[in-house]
Amino acid sequence: MNDQPFFRIDWVIDNLDEIGGRVGEHLVMTGIAIGVGLVISFGLALLIRRVRPLYGPTIAITGALYSIPSLALFALLIPITGLSLLTAEIALVSYTLLILVRNIVAALDGVPAEVLDAADGMGFGSVERLWRVELPIALPVIVAGVRIATVTTIGLVTVTSLIGLGGLGYLIVNTGINRFFATSIYTGVALSVALAVLADVGLESLQRRLTPWARARSG
Amino acid sequence: MTPQARPGGAVVTFEHVTKRYGPPGVPPAVDDLSLAIPAGEICVLVGPSGCGKTTTMRMINRLAEPTAGRITIDGQDVRDLSAVELRRGIGYVIQQVGLFPHLTVGENVAIVPRLLRWPEPRIRERVEELLELVGLEPGAYRARYPASLSGGERQRVGVARALAADPPVMLMDEPFGAVDPILRDRLQNELLRLQAKVGKTIVFVTHDVDEAIKMADRVAILRRGGVLAQFDTPEAILSAPASEFVEHFVGADRGLKRLSLAKVRDLQLIQPLIVRVGEPRVEVRRRMEVDGTGYALLVDAADRPLGWVDSAELAADGTLTEEEATPGAPPLQPETTLRDALSTLLGSSVQLGVVTDERDRVLGLLSVDAISEVLRPDATAPRS
Numbered sequence: 001m002n003d004q005p006f007f008r009i010d011w012v013i014d015n016l017d018e019i020g021g022r023v024g025e026h027l028v029m030t031g032i033a034i035g036v037g038l039v040i041s042f043g044l045a046l047l048i049r050r051v052r053p054l055y056g057p058t059i060a061i062t063g064a065l066y067s068i069p070s071l072a073l074f075a076l077l078i079p080i081t082g083l084s085l086l087t088a089e090i091a092l093v094s095y096t097l098l099i100l101v102r103n104i105v106a107a108l109d110g111v112p113a114e115v116l117d118a119a120d121g122m123g124f125g126s127v128e129r130l131w132r133v134e135l136p137i138a139l140p141v142i143v144a145g146v147r148i149a150t151v152t153t154i155g156l157v158t159v160t161s162l163i164g165l166g167g168l169g170y171l172i173v174n175t176g177i178n179r180f181f182a183t184s185i186y187t188g189v190a191l192s193v194a195l196a197v198l199a200d201v202g203l204e205s206l207q208r209r210l211t212p213w214a215r216a217r218s219g
Numbered sequence: 220m221t222p223q224a225r226p227g228g229a230v231v232t233f234e235h236v237t238k239r240y241g242p243p244g245v246p247p248a249v250d251d252l253s254l255a256i257p258a259g260e261i262c263v264l265v266g267p268s269g270c271g272k273t274t275t276m277r278m279i280n281r282l283a284e285p286t287a288g289r290i291t292i293d294g295q296d297v298r299d300l301s302a303v304e305l306r307r308g309i310g311y312v313i314q315q316v317g318l319f320p321h322l323t324v325g326e327n328v329a330i331v332p333r334l335l336r337w338p339e340p341r342i343r344e345r346v347e348e349l350l351e352l353v354g355l356e357p358g359a360y361r362a363r364y365p366a367s368l369s370g371g372e373r374q375r376v377g378v379a380r381a382l383a384a385d386p387p388v389m390l391m392d393e394p395f396g397a398v399d400p401i402l403r404d405r406l407q408n409e410l411l412r413l414q415a416k417v418g419k420t421i422v423f424v425t426h427d428v429d430e431a432i433k434m435a436d437r438v439a440i441l442r443r444g445g446v447l448a449q450f451d452t453p454e455a456i457l458s459a460p461a462s463e464f465v466e467h468f469v470g471a472d473r474g475l476k477r478l479s480l481a482k483v484r485d486l487q488l489i490q491p492l493i494v495r496v497g498e499p500r501v502e503v504r505r506r507m508e509v510d511g512t513g514y515a516l517l518v519d520a521a522d523r524p525l526g527w528v529d530s531a532e533l534a535a536d537g538t539l540t541e542e543e544a545t546p547g548a549p550p551l552q553p554e555t556t557l558r559d560a561l562s563t564l565l566g567s568s569v570q571l572g573v574v575t576d577e578r579d580r581v582l583g584l585l586s587v588d589a590i591s592e593v594l595r596p597d598a599t600a601p602r603s
Binding site: 112114115118119121122123125128133136137211212213214 | 306309320321323330331366
């Protein structure tokens with residue numbers, strides 16, 4: 001490692017295709033995890049709203065999932081689902097649940113009671129009320145949760161390099177650490193940090209654009 | 220005044236309605252209530268907390284379901300329709316207004332017409348019309364979000380929203396409970412003016428007896444446990460309380476409360492000398508000499524009152540400016556009750572109030588003396 005220059009830009013140029021592919025893989029794995037995590041969390045949040053006593057146990061279970069080290073989770077899953085994308089996604093999705101469920105429940109709970117009373121009094125059905133009143137008002141808080149979950153997941157994807165996937169994690173672990181090749185490590189780290197920052201900024205601006213009303217203080 | 224059915228409303232009846240939260244044996248929230256609210260009238264439900272007044276109101280649009288008995292609107296049982304359909308046909312206004320923060324003022328007003336799938340052009344037209352009706356200029360307010368409105372503006376939008384689909388019945392749950400007394404008086408007056416145009420059947424809940432007396436064509440006084448103590452016109456309730464409870468609830472100052480039955484517009488107003496900004500001082504002085512009272516009311520170009528001008532302090536020449544007015548004439552409206560007018564006047568430095576119309580133009584002056592005339596024991600409170 002000592003005789004290498006600090007950063008070999010020629011390697012980056014030669015391997016642009018590989019790097020681009022890893023960025024793509026990273027994004028797809030993050031996207032799937034957040035997408036599936038959102039669907040499951042929504043289901044759970046809606047269930048919790050109907051059956052409130054489920055909230056405690058749900059948070060306890062998703063919290064326990066969150067606390068399992070990823071390595072241990074892979075060890076548990078590999079005998080069942082193998083070294084597959086499914087294994088990786090099961091792990092990634094389960095880490096999003098705690099953040100997303102808690103946020104969606106809090107977001108829906110945050111819709112003012114008088115708004116719900118007015119909606120009922122004006123003749124919204126329960127499905128209409130959810131889609132046209134509760135979700136739009138809850139959206140800023142939900143998107144805030146998605147932001148945290150996304151940034152966390154982008155970091156976690158690198159860990160799936162342990163089972164041969166990993167997106168940018170592959171550059172860090174497999175071509176980097178394992179082969180004592182610093183340039184690959186730097187590239188992987190820099191790009192995954194950049195993705196996290198871009199995702200955060202992008203979601204923040206989405207959140208603002210979706211909620212012009214939240215900024216409409218005295219005009 | 221004899222309450223008369225007006226075309227905009229519907230008759231609402233309660234037939235032996237009981238509402239119990241919890242198992243039989245628990246004291247009911249509303250107990251065997253029977254009432255008939257004539258079409259086009261404001262019926263105020265009033266009583267101490269725990270008297271079931273809000274529950275009574277909420278049973279009309281089935282936000283609460285009666286345990287026993289029947290409620291009808293124009294003869295039709297409210298349970299004949301689905302709750303959702305029923306509610307779309309009944310206006311609903313609550314104390315915290317409950318405007319949807321993610322929708323503009325225009326979209327908020329359009330909610331029920333959209334639920335009813337009116338064509339868009341008709342909705343747009345209706346929104347304009349309603350904003351005008353509640354005194355909010357459509358161009359300035361349509362696109363604003365509720366977060367940028369004042370309390371009074373929000374409450375007006377709430378009323379416009381409730382009127383959107385032209386429902387025959389409006390339910391109002393302490394609509395002015397969260398605003399300051401001056402604004403409350405204004406909003407009450409606006410609602411009375413509006414009601415004179417639309418003639419809805421309004422079921423209005425309040426815990427404030429003065430508000431009940433001012434707003435109601437008929438008052439239903441409920442006592443704890445949802446028992447109807449008296450259902451009658453405000454005059455009858457003040458002059459002939461049906462029980463000790465009613466007498467106590469209405470208060471010891473029934474005489475004074477009778478002032479709430481009369482409005483400023485029922486009295487002869489004093490016509491002051493009115494001078495306008497920009498008028499030459501020489502001319503003003505001459506007119507004040509002819510008038511002889513020694514003061515004049517200064518108004519701006521739109522006839523809005525600015526304050527008093529004293530002949531002793533009037534400069535010799537030039538024209539009148541806005542700064543010359545000494546403010547301190549408490550504003551009154553024709554719909555203000557004499558009771559509120561009296562308390563306003565007693566609390567101000569000048570015991571002479573300026574009565575203005577809805578565009579703030581001067582109609583005349585009202586003095587404390589004129590009100591105390593009404594208070595004399597042999598005088599009967601005039602009623603509009």
